[in-house]
Amino acid sequence: MALLNDILSYNEEFVSQKMYEDFSTTKFPDKRLVIFTCMDTRLVELLHKATNTKNGDVKIVKNAGAIVSHPFGSIMRSLLVAVYELQADEVLVIGHHDCGMSSINSESVLEKIKQRGIDEKTLETIKYSGIDLNQWFEGFDRVEDSVQHSVDMIKHHPLMAKDIPVHGLVIDPETGKLDLVVDGYKNM
Numbered sequence: 001m002a003l004l005n006d007i008l009s010y011n012e013e014f015v016s017q018k019m020y021e022d023f024s025t026t027k028f029p030d031k032r033l034v035i036f037t038c039m040d041t042r043l044v045e046l047l048h049k050a051t052n053t054k055n056g057d058v059k060i061v062k063n064a065g066a067i068v069s070h071p072f073g074s075i076m077r078s079l080l081v082a083v084y085e086l087q088a089d090e091v092l093v094i095g096h097h098d099c100g101m102s103s104i105n106s107e108s109v110l111e112k113i114k115q116r117g118i119d120e121k122t123l124e125t126i127k128y129s130g131i132d133l134n135q136w137f138e139g140f141d142r143v144e145d146s147v148q149h150s151v152d153m154i155k156h157h158p159l160m161a162k163d164i165p166v167h168g169l170v171i172d173p174e175t176g177k178l179d180l181v182v183d184g185y186k187n188m
Contacts, residue, residue, distance in 0.1 A: 025056030032089040034059040034082035036075065036150065038066045038096055042173035047094065050176030059088055065101030065139060066093055067146060068153040080159055090184065091154055091166045095147040096173050099139075102146075106137035143170050144181050151182045163188070 014020065031053065037043060039062040048054060059082045061075060068075050082088040110123070110133060126133060140146040151168040154160060165184030171177070 023055045028087045029056070029058045029082075031057045032087055033057070033092060034061060034079060034086075034088040034090075035092045035094060036061045036066055036068075036079060036154075037094040038062065038099055038101070039064055040096060040099065040173060043094075043096060043171065046173065046176050047171065050171060050178060051092075051094075059086055065099055065146060066095045066150060067101065067140070068150040069136075071153060071157055076154070076157060076159075079154060080157075083161060083164055089164065091164060093147050093150045093154065093166065093168045093182075094171055094178075095143040095150075095169075095181075096171045097143060098173060099143055099146075101139035102141065102143060104137060104139035106134040109137045110134070147181045151184070155184070155187065 033053075035047070035051070035053075035058050037047060037060065051058075061078045061082070063075055070076070079091060083091070113123075114120070123133065140149075147168040147170055151166050155166040160166075165188060166182070167184040168180075168182035170179045170181055172179075
């Protein structure tokens with residue numbers, strides 16, 4: 001609970017000293033780009049530095065592993081809103097080396113869920129509803145394949161405009177080096 005208090009206390013100072021003015025921008029990305037990436041803590045600032053972007057330049061959508069797992073889930077909705085409502089003209093999928101999703105073990109996650117008090121009955125109800133939690137928590141073996149999968153899901157989505165290039169890259173979370181997986185201009 002102390003963390004929340006620290007955040008709120010700092011925020012009072014942030015607002016009263018008008019530090020927010022340094023971040024003033026519009027809701028539209030200046031570079032007309034939406035980046036879909038992983039929620040990894042190492043990418044919070046590194047990704048912007050490595051891609052020469054700053055506050056206001058791009059829309060950022062994040063999840064565990066930069067994986068589009070469902071064509072009509074919240075990730076695709078966010079990407080489509082970025083394109084159709086927020087003026088993004090390109091999509092960049094950026095996975096990263098040493099991603100936690102590459103080593104995730106669904107059995108281990110489910111065990112930890114149980115240890116935190118979620119009972120077997122709840123898990124059975126979810127299973128009965130048609131959700132395979134082992135598959136839902138499944139990661140990937142190679143980040144390049146995962147990026148390619150996400151690019152394909154976005155590019156071939158029935159609601160995605162065909163003139164939107166969808167690129168795929170992998171970033172090194174230690175150096176910021178970007179490796180090209182998919183050049184979206186070539187797939188237009």
